[in-house]
Amino acid sequence: MNSLIDIAVSNNISWCGIVCDSHGIAQTSNKRMWGVLSKAPDFYPDIITSSRQVTNEDIREFFGDRSISGIKDSFANLDLTALGFQVLFEAEWIFHPPFLNVEPVDTLWCIITTEEQYSIWSAASGLEHVIKPDLLKRDDVKIFMREKDGAVSGFIASLGANAVGVSNVYSVENGTEQLWPEIAKIVSTVFPDLPLVGYEHGDFLEAALTSGWTSIGPLRVWLKTNV
Numbered sequence: 001m002n003s004l005i006d007i008a009v010s011n012n013i014s015w016c017g018i019v020c021d022s023h024g025i026a027q028t029s030n031k032r033m034w035g036v037l038s039k040a041p042d043f044y045p046d047i048i049t050s051s052r053q054v055t056n057e058d059i060r061e062f063f064g065d066r067s068i069s070g071i072k073d074s075f076a077n078l079d080l081t082a083l084g085f086q087v088l089f090e091a092e093w094i095f096h097p098p099f100l101n102v103e104p105v106d107t108l109w110c111i112i113t114t115e116e117q118y119s120i121w122s123a124a125s126g127l128e129h130v131i132k133p134d135l136l137k138r139d140d141v142k143i144f145m146r147e148k149d150g151a152v153s154g155f156i157a158s159l160g161a162n163a164v165g166v167s168n169v170y171s172v173e174n175g176t177e178q179l180w181p182e183i184a185k186i187v188s189t190v191f192p193d194l195p196l197v198g199y200e201h202g203d204f205l206e207a208a209l210t211s212g213w214t215s216i217g218p219l220r221v222w223l224k225t226n227v
Contacts, residue, residue, distance in 0.1 A: 005217040006199035008093040009074045014160025022132040033062050041130050045072040052138050069224045078219035085222035092215040097126035099188035108207050112143040121145045124152035125170050157187045164191045166198040180211035
């Protein structure tokens with residue numbers, strides 16, 4: 001049986017694959033890694049490890065002569081400095097059980113369905129050239145937005161590995177404490193009976209953990225030096 005962290009990793013790989021598909025970027029994978037065959041979109045890794053048993057040599061063989069700039073070390077158990085990488089940031093995978101029979105929450109939240117809503121969301125998130133509007137057509141991806149007093153907040157929920165991945169959480173309001181208590185309830189109304197997973201670091205991680213989410217394991221993102 002897969003552990004929660006295995007589910008979170010698999011869900012994240014599914015999401016990264018969806019984003020890469022929207023950019024027309026081909027991908028490859030084996031039992032230990034997933035990766036792209038050309039440059040990944042901004043803010044997305046070129047390789048994601050999917051096994052605790054992966055080694056530096058496995059990674060070296062996997063990317064071959066391709067130019068790799070970012071690697072998501074899903075279990076934070078590698079030292080990639082010998083391959084010319086440095087740690088960009090450390091984070092934690094997080095989990096929240098589904099809410100059952102949840103009542104509708106904040107009516108200011110909506111699922112983006114129009115180009116106009118998408119333009120507002122993408123401008124506020126800074127992801128205009130990363131998250132493509134084609135994703136609005138998918139049933140397994142929902143982009144959420146809330147406009148309140150001129151401030152825009154948002155996040156994405158995506159299906160994969162029998163879970164819902166929560167990603168790209170942002171807010172231009174002061175703090176994120178009010179977001180995380182609502183996110184799990186909102187997602188559970190749209191994708192019922194499925195666990196919620198994702199990863200965060202810094203203030204967003206602290207806000208999630210104080211709002212009922214649980215840390216299930218560490219990860220690291222490595223960046224190629226002198227890319």
